[in-house]
Amino acid sequence: MEKLINDFSFGLFFWQIIIFVLLLLLLRKFAWKPILNAVNDREEGIKTALDSAEKAKLEMQNLQADNEKLLQEARAEREMMMKEAREIKAKMIADAKEDAKTEADKMVAQAQAAIESEKKSAIAELKQQVASLSLEIAEKVVKHELSDKDKQLKLVEEMLGDAKLN
Amino acid sequence: MYFCTDFKDTVICSKMQRKTLVRILSVLLFIVSFSGIAQEEHAMEVKEIAPGEAGSKTKKEEIKEFINHHLMDSHDFNLFGSTDEETGKTHHYGFPLPVILWDGGLHTFMSSKFHHGESVAESNGNYYKLYHSKIYKTDAEGTINYDEKHHPTNVRPLDFSITKSVVMMLVVGLMLIWLFSSLAKSYAKNGSIPRGIGRLFEPIVLYIRDDIAIANIGENKYKKYLPFLLTTFFFIWFLNMFGLTPLGVNVTGNIAVTTGLAVIVFLITTFTGTKDYWKHIFDPLGDGMPWAGKIFIYIILVPIEILGLFIKPFALLIRLYANMTAGHVVLMSLIGLIFIFKSWIGGPLSFGLSFAISLIELLVALLQAYIFTMLAALYFGFASETHAEHEAHEGEVQHL
Numbered sequence: 006m007e008k009l010i011n012d013f014s015f016g017l018f019f020w021q022i023i024i025f026v027l028l029l030l031l032l033r034k035f036a037w038k039p040i041l042n043a044v045n046d047r048e049e050g051i052k053t054a055l056d057s058a059e060k061a062k063l064e065m066q067n068l069q070a071d072n073e074k075l076l077q078e079a080r081a082e083r084e085m086m087m088k089e090a091r092e093i094k095a096k097m098i099a100d101a102k103e104d105a106k107t108e109a110d111k112m113v114a115q116a117q118a119a120i121e122s123e124k125k126s127a128i129a130e131l132k133q134q135v136a137s138l139s140l141e142i143a144e145k146v147v148k149h150e151l152s153d154k155d156k157q158l159k160l161v162e163e164m165l166g167d168a169k170l171n
Numbered sequence: 172m173y174f175c176t177d178f179k180d181t182v183i184c185s186k187m188q189r190k191t192l193v194r195i196l197s198v199l200l201f202i203v204s205f206s207g208i209a210q211e212e213h214a215m216e217v218k219e220i221a222p223g224e225a226g227s228k229t230k231k232e233e234i235k236e237f238i239n240h241h242l243m244d245s246h247d248f249n250l251f252g253s254t255d256e257e258t259g260k261t262h263h264y265g266f267p268l269p270v271i272l273w274d275g276g277l278h279t280f281m282s283s284k285f286h287h288g289e290s291v292a293e294s295n296g297n298y299y300k301l302y303h304s305k306i307y308k309t310d311a312e313g314t315i316n317y318d319e320k321h322h323p324t325n326v327r328p329l330d331f332s333i334t335k336s337v338v339m340m341l342v343v344g345l346m347l348i349w350l351f352s353s354l355a356k357s358y359a360k361n362g363s364i365p366r367g368i369g370r371l372f373e374p375i376v377l378y379i380r381d382d383i384a385i386a387n388i389g390e391n392k393y394k395k396y397l398p399f400l401l402t403t404f405f406f407i408w409f410l411n412m413f414g415l416t417p418l419g420v421n422v423t424g425n426i427a428v429t430t431g432l433a434v435i436v437f438l439i440t441t442f443t444g445t446k447d448y449w450k451h452i453f454d455p456l457g458d459g460m461p462w463a464g465k466i467f468i469y470i471i472l473v474p475i476e477i478l479g480l481f482i483k484p485f486a487l488l489i490r491l492y493a494n495m496t497a498g499h500v501v502l503m504s505l506i507g508l509i510f511i512f513k514s515w516i517g518g519p520l521s522f523g524l525s526f527a528i529s530l531i532e533l534l535v536a537l538l539q540a541y542i543f544t545m546l547a548a549l550y551f552g553f554a555s556e557t558h559a560e561h562e563a564h565e566g567e568v569q570h571l
Contacts, residue, residue, distance in 0.1 A: 028402060044376070
């Protein structure tokens with residue numbers, strides 16, 4: 006202990022305190038503060054970068070989910086549209102068939118009516134012509150029959166015969 | 172000593188037990204440090220008592236003197252010296268340093284005036300002589316009077332010389348400023364990415380911040396203490412490392428230097444101490460106990476607490492001093508063995524041993540810087556702790 010006290014140099018103690026305090030102040034100003042700030046900034050930077058990366062990942066996931074949803078919707082819509090189109094097509098074909106059938110029926114009916122009336126007029130004309138023809142024939146026959154007396158008498162007799170029979 | 176009766180007391184007790192543990196550790200380390208010194212001195216005595224042959228005695232004494240001289244601060248920067256065999260004169264190679272004395276007035280001169288203690292230096296009518304690395308006031312003839320224990324009785328003027336240790340501290344200080352300000356600049360230049368030597372030092376800085384400062388002082392208050400802790404760590408470490416170089420400076424093994432560091436630690440602890448810190452010293456059991464019960468315990472407890480205030484930094488200063496001095500003594504003794512053995516076996520053997528010890532000393536240099544910083548941080552942590560934080564912290568621990 007005596008050796009320790011004897012070894013103690015006040016001058017060295019004095020210089021040590023001065024140098025150390027000066028060193029502390031200088032290092033604090035020119036080294037520790039900038040270093041620790043830089044390190045802190047870097048750590049903050051890393052943290053925010055990690056955070057934003059995480060956020061971006063989440064957003065990406067959201068986006069993908071959205072995309073998936075959109076795709077699904079589009080698919081569903083397409084499906085629906087196709088179905089609708091098919092229905093419309095079927096309906097159109099059915100309608101057209103119906104229309105065509107009624108039209109055809111109508112045309113057939115008209116044709117039949119026309120044929121009927123043609124037939125009727127033709128028959129009527131035929132009847133008329135047959136009547137006039139038979140009248141002419143009858144006139145000619147009567148004229149011819151009534152040209153001699155014998156024949157006229159014969160005819161009267163024939164007719165009388167008939168009447169008798171009746 | 173402690174009475175843990177209810178829950179609140181348990182909290183206080185665990186707090187006190189932690190502090191007591193630290194105190195016991197401090198005292199133990201303190202005792203170990205002293206026994207280290209004692210052993211050292213013992214070893215030296217043994218060397219002295221066993222003279223061996225007549226020829227080797229002078230050699231041993233020479234080595235012992237050399238080691239003692241090395242451990243002390245010196246007024247000139249001696250790189251190496253050689254003794255002329257014929258004339259017995261010693262030639263020193265190095266450079267002188269300025270001597271600054273306060274002796275009824277300022278006396279300044281270069282240490283070359285002393286001629287390594289061989290002649291008397293005169294300054295403004297006063298005469299000074301260097302004896303065992305210390306300056307004594309003498310007359311023109313350089314007489315030194317001794318007491319019965321062979322200690323000089325001459326007056327010692329106040330010595331503010333720029334000694335070898337001061338020069339080394341300045342060198343280390345400049346090195347630290349250069350090193351770390353360039354590291355700080357490299358951050359600005361490279362966008363917060365360290366380059367070169369900074370890659371080595373940045374993890375250490377971060378380690379001190381995270382595992383010493385934040386771990387012991389806490390997230391909220393560590394910033395105030397961090398510059399001191401960083402400076403202390405690197406200052407001690409670098410000086411320790413310089414002590415291992417052939418320059419042979421033993422700065423951290425000098426009691427004045429370690430005292431300076433410990434005084435600063437003590438001042439910081441004392442002046443940043445919170446109300447709770449002082450309350451803990453003067454009222455360690457807290458309000459959970461009636462004053463009538465406390466008063467008898469406090470007769471013993473409070474003086475111990477107050478003593479603890481001084482023992483803590485004292486243990487710091489003795490530990491660093493003793494460890495570094497012991498390391499130097501062991502290393503130099505082992506190197507000295509080479510000159511004593513002077514044989515083909517002893518030489519390599521002591522070389523190998525001193526090489527191994529050097530490796531251990533490399534570790535010790537780092538370890539002592541770490542321990543000093545760590546304990547300083549621990550003391551700062553005690554000083555800056557407030558009651559609320561403490562309770563919260565204890566609560567956390569208990570919930571775990």
